[in-house]
Each structure stands twice: as structure tokens, then as C-alpha cells.
Amino acid sequence: MDLLFTNIKSLVGIREPTEKRLRGAAMQQLPQLRDAWLAVCNGRIAAFGSMKEDADRLQPFATLPQRDCTGRLLLPCWCDSHTHLVFADWRAEEFELKIKGYSYEQIAAQGGGILNSARKLNDTSEELLYERAWARLEEIINQGTGAVEIKSGYGLTVEGELKMLRVIRRLRESAPIPIKATFLGAHALPAEYRQNREAYIRLITDVMLPRIADEQLADYCDVFCENGFFTPEETDCILQAGWRYGLKPKIHANQLARSGGVQAGVRNQALSVDHLEQMGEEEIQALQKSTTMATLLPAAAFFLRLPYPPVRQMLDAGLTIALATDYNPGSAPSGRMSFVLSLACIQMRMTPAEAINAATLNGACAMELEEEVGSITVGKRAHLILTQPIGSVSDIPYRFGNDIIEKVYIC
Numbered sequence: 058m059d060l061l062f063t064n065i066k067s068l069v070g071i072r073e074p075t076e077k078r079l080r081g082a083a084m085q086q087l088p089q090l091r092d093a094w095l096a097v098c099n100g101r102i103a104a105f106g107s108m109k110e111d112a113d114r115l116q117p118f119a120t121l122p123q124r125d126c127t128g129r130l131l132l133p134c135w136c137d138s139h140t141h142l143v144f145a146d147w148r149a150e151e152f153e154l155k156i157k158g159y160s161y162e163q164i165a166a167q168g169g170g171i172l173n174s175a176r177k178l179n180d181t182s183e184e185l186l187y188e189r190a191w192a193r194l195e196e197i198i199n200q201g202t203g204a205v206e207i208k209s210g211y212g213l214t215v216e217g218e219l220k221m222l223r224v225i226r227r228l229r230e231s232a233p234i235p236i237k238a239t240f241l242g243a244h245a246l247p248a249e250y251r252q253n254r255e256a257y258i259r260l261i262t263d264v265m266l267p268r269i270a271d272e273q274l275a276d277y278c279d280v281f282c283e284n285g286f287f288t289p290e291e292t293d294c295i296l297q298a299g300w301r302y303g304l305k306p307k308i309h310a311n312q313l314a315r316s317g318g319v320q321a322g323v324r325n326q327a328l329s330v331d332h333l334e335q336m337g338e339e340e341i342q343a344l345q346k347s348t349t350m351a352t353l354l355p356a357a358a359f360f361l362r363l364p365y366p367p368v369r370q371m372l373d374a375g376l377t378i379a380l381a382t383d384y385n386p387g388s389a390p391s392g393r394m395s396f397v398l399s400l401a402c403i404q405m406r407m408t409p410a411e412a413i414n415a416a417t418l419n420g421a422c423a424m425e426l427e428e429e430v431g432s433i434t435v436g437k438r439a440h441l442i443l444t445q446p447i448g449s450v451s452d453i454p455y456r457f458g459n460d461i462i463e464k465v466y467i468c
């Protein structure tokens with residue numbers, strides 16, 4: 058697509074190509090250009106500048122179709138680096154149990170939770186799974202998401218996991234936005250392996266991983282490292298097997314307890330450790346010395362009434378933070394990134410600038426897509442959000458529940 062955006066009230070998130078991730082205090086800066094233009098050629102950002110000072114550089118693009126953006130902001134699309142959006146069906150039946158006070162662990166122990174999704178998934182055809190996931194993908198694109206990671210983990214059988222990953226591959230082949238695939242065979246222990254945990258872990262390492270590598274179905278390997286799910290030692294074993302097949306780790310850690318998950322992620326050179334509701338000094342120090350992204354999922358904390366991660370402490374320690382939705386039927390039945398930004402600001406006291414950086418460039422980095430998306434940078438894909446007429450970037454998290462998006466451009 059070729060297009061010239063003119064009279065942009067503020068062009069938000071301008072970065073040099075060398076800026077690939079933002080740490081600690083650097084997340085406070087959100088570079089913007091007032092009264093700007095931006096040219097898109099062949100779907101990529103070709104040039105941008107000030108309407109007044111760079112009018113001469115605009116001239117070569119003056120023949121392109123134009124979009125007047127008076128009063129409106131233009132910013133990079135959200136990069137949602139943690140979702141489970143391939144699933145068979147919703148789990149509204151568990152919603153009332155949660156309201157009545159049953160914990161996540163209690164619901165899981167009754168055969169609800171992830172095992173409920175796994176039963177439904179194994180009974181659903183690949184075609185139907187694909188149709189439903191495609192609808193969710195369209196929904197999040199309309200809400201401003203321009204790159205997404207999707208996990209398996211509701212199969213928990215060889216065929217179920219392969220079916221999910223094949224659905225993700227089909228989505229990737231047809232979708233207008235970049236998609237990364239993560240294998241999450243270690244999402245929960247299937248009931249039939251309760252007395253024989255090692256056998257399920259061997260199924261993951263010796264059967265699932267080789268098949269997945271053979272068909273090139275995944276980019277990353279994930280483990281739900283948590284009390285009642287998988288231990289740090291089991292996590293080591295699975296992540297090391299993943300590395301042998303070329304899959305980098307990207308794990309669930311410290312959602313319910315300080316279970317050693319963060320340290321397990323760091324020692325296995327995880328691309329990201331995700332959740333982090335339960336953090337102490339040791340976990341923060343482990344992340345300080347690493348290149349592992351701390352990915353926060355405040356919509357899941359909101360839905361499960363968990364405490365939120367200590368973000369101010371993490372930012373003071375210079376950590377690099379991303380925000381994602383965790384879109385899934387059990388603990389975050391929404392893929393709306395703007396709501397995640399509102400929670401980040403209101404509940405975790407991130408500033409709007411920090412939250413936008415965490416949801417764009419750092420989110421892209423948590424999927425190794427920082428050279429493609431996540432900022433206004435010449436050469437990157439022109440996946441852009443044009444807002445309605447608004448005052449400033451603060452309006453985006455401030456007016457929670459409302460995307461205030463006029464149009465999403467996936468060029």
C-alpha cells in the first residue's frame with residue numbers, strides 16, 4: 058500500500074533503527090513529532106517529517122493517495138507478545154465459580170481450567186479451530202494489534218499440540234500481520250500422567266519436540282513453571298530439549314508464587330519471562346544481569362484478582378518491560394491491548410509513555426520482531442493506529458474500555 062498521512066497532530070514513537078529495546082528510565086521517553094507527515098511506500102514507512110520544516114522532503118510523495126490527520130495521533134500498532142488465541146471455546150461456566158471464590162488452583166484441581174480447554178480442543182476439528190481463531194485475530198487487528206505471538210498448550214497430546222500449531226501456521230500464512238508460534242506442551246499435566254510426571258515430560262522432549270522441529274511448527278518453547286504445574290527442574294529439562302531443536306525459551310513464571318520460574322528462565326537464556334505477579338529482590342537481580350524481557354500481563358491479574366507486579370521497583374532496577382494481553386479463555390478473555398495499557402497505568406503506575414513503549418517496541422522485541430514493527434522508523438512495516446481527534450497519548454490509557462481508534466492501517 059502507498060499512502061501519505063498529512064497534518065498529523067503528533068507522530069508518536071519515533072525511533073532510530075539502532076533502538077531495539079528500552080530499559081528502565083529510557084522507557085519514560087516517547088519521542089514525538091508535532092504537526093507531521095508520514096509516507097508509506099509498498100507497505101513500509103518510507104519517510105516522515107514536519108509539515109513546516111520538512112515540506113521539501115514531502116514533495117516526492119505528494120502524488121500518493123493522502124489522508125488528512127488533523128487533530129489525530131498516528132502511532133505504531135500494538136505488539137502483543139503473549140496470547141493463547143487458538144482455543145476451541147470459551148469457559149464462561151467457570152466464571153461463576155471464580156466469583157464464588159474458587160481459586161485458579163481449585164478450579165484446575167476439579168478438572169476445570171486448562172484441562173477443560175484441552176478436552177474441548179481435542180474434540181474440535183482443525184478447520185473449526187482455525188475459523189474461530191481467525192475471527193479472534195481479526196478482532197484484535199481491529200483493536201490495533203499489528204503483531205502477535207500465539208501459543209499451543211490446549212492439546213496436551215501429540216496430535217492435539219500438532220493440531221494447534223498447524224492452525225497457528227495456517228493463520229501465519231494468511232494473516233496480514235506477523236505471527237510467532239510458541240509450543241506450550243508443558244501448560245498443565247494431563248490427568249492420566251498424574252502418577253507419572255516423568256512420562257509426560259519425556260513425551261514432550263522425545264516425541265512432541267522432534268515432530269514440531271521436523272515440521273518447523275514453532276519458534277519458541279514455553280513452560281508453565283508454577284506451583285501445581287511444572288517445577289524449575291522440569292522446566293530446565295524441557296527448555297534444554299527445546300534449545301536442542303532450535304526453539305528459544307519464552308516462559309510463564311511467578312504468576313501464583315515465587316516458584317523459581319524467573320531464575321529458571323534467566324539461566325536458560327529465555328527471550329522473555331511472562332506474568333511476574335510475585336517478584337522479590339532475587340528475581341529482580343536475576344533479570345538485571347540478563348537480556349531476558351520481563352513481560353507483564355495485567356489483564357490476567359485483573360481477571361483473577363491477583364496482586365499486580367511491582368513495576369516501579371522493576372523499572373528503578375533498570376529492567377526491560379513489555380506488556381501483553383495473555384488472551385485466553387480461562388484467565389484473560391480479551392485481546393484488547395488498550396485495556397492492558399489502562400491497567401498498566403492505573404493499577405501498576407506506569408506512565409502512559411512507559412506503557413506505550415512496553416506495548417510497542419518492547420513487545421516487538423519480546424517476539425524478535427523489533428526490526429519489523431514497534432516504532433516509527435524508516436523501513437519498518439507501516440502497521441499504524443490512527444486515533445480519533447484526542448488531546449495527547451494520555452487519552453489512550455485514560456479513557457479505559459474505549460480504543461479511541463479511528464482506523465487501523467495494516468499496510
Ligand SMILES: [Zn+2]
Pocket residue numbers: 139140141309383385
Ligand atoms: Zn499465558
